[in-house]
Amino acid sequence: MLLLPAMIYLTKVGVADFLRLAPCAYVEAVQKREIRLDPAELVRARERLIMARDWDSSNPDVSEFLGQIALMRSKLVDFSPRLQLIFLREAVQEF
DSSP states (O other), X not given: OOHHXXXXXHHHHHHHHHHHHHHHHHHHHHHTTSSOOOHHHHHHHHHHHXXXXXXXXXXXXXXXXXXXXXXXXXXXXXXXXXXXXXXXXXXXXHO
């Protein structure tokens, strides 16, 4: 009887971890300057992390990396203070 809830929980956590691996590795590589920042790849990383958060909202790594992506996005739009403010607010909410 307890096996089914445990299987469901482990499946949710496993899928969420799988979804977050590539985006987290990408963000870390950009921060270490191993690769260049690609805005399209940053958007894909954000989307996958949001999907991972939908599967398992208890994972603190997902929120941390979503906040880091929001900070990176705010640095990309230095020509628009209004957009920077939106992204910085998003970063604060995620952290």
